[in-house]
Amino acid sequence: MMNNQEWWRGAVIYQVYPRSFFDSNNDGIGDLPGITAKMGYIASLGVDAIWLSPFFTSPMKDFGYDVSDYCGVDPIFGNLTDFDKLVASAHHHGIKVMIDQVLNHSSDQHPWFVESRSSHDNNKADWYIWADANPDGTVPNNWLSVFGGPAWHWDSRRRQYYLHNFLDSQPDLNFHNPAVVNALLETVEFWLKRGVDGFRLDTANYYYHDVELRNNPPKEEVVEGSIGVRLDNPYAYQLHLYDKSRPENIAFLQRLRHLLDQYPDTTTVGEVGCDFALETMAAYTQGKDKLHMCYSFDLLTHDSSMTHIRNTMETIEAGLGDGWPCWSIGNHDVERVVTRWGNNHDTVAKSKIYMAMLLSLRGSVCLYQGEELGLPEADLTFEQLVDPFGINFWPEFKGRDGCRTPIPWKNESLGGFTQSDEPWLPISESQLAMAVSEQEGNRHSVLHAYRDFLHIRRSHPELRHGDIEFLYNDETTLTFTRSYEGKRIYVAINTSGQDIIFPDELNVSPLTLPEAIHSGYVDGNTIVLPPFSILLASVNG
Structure with missing residues (x-):
């Protein structure tokens, strides 16, 4: 529990x-x-x-x-x-x-960064990641920003580069401090x-x-x-x-x-x-x-x-x-x-x-x-x-x-x-x-x-807390079970626009789903999944 x-x-x-x-x-x-x-x-x-x-x-x-x-x-x-x-x-x-x-990272308008960029020896000088330029003035290394271009921005006050993994207005904080x-x-x-x-x-x-x-x-x-x-x-x-x-x-x-x-x-x-x-x-x-x-x-x-x-x-x-x-x-x-x-x-x-x-x-x-x-x-x-x-x-x-x-x-x-x-x-x-x-x-x-x-998820602890075991898949179909405290729910999903039919190998009893949800069903010993449907069923035995 x-x-x-x-x-x-x-x-x-x-x-x-x-x-x-x-x-x-x-x-x-x-x-x-x-x-x-x-x-x-x-x-x-x-x-x-x-x-x-x-x-x-x-x-x-x-x-x-x-x-x-x-x-x-x-x-x-x-x-x-x-x-x-x-x-x-x-x-x-x-x-x-x-x-x-x-x-x-913070904004470059955060007071911490405003102070950090003001000099090399202020109280927050190393609160961000600063590095000298290479001898030819280029960026310290090859790191790149997620938002495009180098992850380094030149600051004319300190005459150093600072690191920004995202926008240059989002300087990275120095967690080593x-x-x-x-x-x-x-x-x-x-x-x-x-x-x-x-x-x-x-x-x-x-x-x-x-x-x-x-x-x-x-x-x-x-x-x-x-x-x-x-x-x-x-x-x-x-x-x-x-x-x-x-x-x-x-x-x-x-x-x-x-x-x-x-x-x-x-x-x-x-x-x-x-x-x-x-x-x-x-x-x-x-x-x-x-x-x-x-x-x-x-x-x-x-x-x-x-x-x-x-x-x-x-x-x-x-x-x-x-x-x-x-x-x-x-x-x-x-x-x-x-x-x-x-x-x-x-x-x-x-x-x-x-x-x-x-x-x-x-x-x-x-x-x-x-x-x-x-x-x-x-x-x-x-x-x-x-x-x-x-x-x-x-x-x-x-x-x-x-x-x-x-x-x-x-x-x-x-x-x-x-x-x-x-x-x-x-x-x-x-x-x-x-x-x-x-x-x-x-x-x-x-x-x-x-x-x-x-509501169904809340009502069935198997779906919220249970272990999962995958049984079958192709590109559009997935089946698995969720198990919790001795109970097991079978889940079969069809994400295609075609009917999917396969044998019921686990002997399942379908749960009744509300009308807003497209539900699969069991026909004799066969599971039928209409287009874009899900079958939830209790596993018998």
Whole structure:
């Protein structure tokens, strides 16, 4: 049995991107009071927790992932009182609150960096990663930024380069300096004392760098479409041995876990993006002295085959030990799943079956806002983009704005998101027919399918906590069992538009699924999976 302090095992976490959720003051930007106003809707989904993308004080060059005050709320989102009210409302509805912690880097407008860049001998001179130029003035080594180009930016004040794994306005903090680690942990505790229940850790494997600044070797094989690889971005051509996923990271994660252990019922989920993500997930979550859970980008690629799903699951299961995974098929950084995996065809049916698959796998789950509506990627013009990543790589890569457009609450011109004529991103007209108001009254909608399946997951501990054993797969079909405390559920999934028929070799008794979910069935000794359907069944004997 799970103890009360392990609520996060098998939990479903709903990611809220505050800028795009609900605008309570009609300035065109979503805010904390807007989230509080919609807490009843979130609770109606049946999720266990919410994860709030950054709302901290920020110049917003990367829309909150460039923090200038780790303990402040940016005025566009409200204030600390608004945050406290949000937490109280969530807890009233039985929902845990997790917040995004961006510890790897700060904004270049953070007071720490302003002081650090001012001289070579100030109190925070080594709080960031500074290095002299090569004799010919070039950058210190070959490290590259995720957002394109060298990971080094020249600063004329110090006459040195500083490291930035992302935008040049996001300088990396120097975790090799104990004072930096202490200061960051103090900011984490600030939010723990305010009642947060956990943290999603942005870029959790980037914290430490190689102190010798050794060059990364080239990647032996670069395959477009593999995890994190786009051939238009030179970042994909290196094997990132020295700029991230360093062994020193483990000791920091242990210190972080020690802090959280002083606040019972709290948790962490780390974002891991690297060449060895599944192995890193295992290392970061084993032993119950580091992170509680991790998720990778392995299910955020364009590969939706059941072969890929099974291989990913079995790889992490083989090396996980007592660690714990968290899975996601969508977030604020990737193309929406029905566009990425479904090519915008059969969007309702595919939204439902991808959801049912995700919620049947072993691990905790992150659901990105709008997935419960089956929203496709919004199609924006170059002139409408605000994401610096998308602007840099247009037109081969259209950036992240298409998955960040405001949630349509009503089928009207501004989607019920705001009354401002200038929302921060356009309201996608193609999504208005999928608005919450439209789906509430349709018992067969994607929204009702999500609510129904989340209820099923809660009602069957096998799906939330059970072991997993894969039985069969091809490119579009996957079967497995989930076992817990002597009970076993059989899961069969068909992600194709064709009927799938095969023998019932386990002697199963189907569970009755709500009408919003496309269900398979048993016909004599045969299992029948109609297009885009799932069969849940008890295994007899």
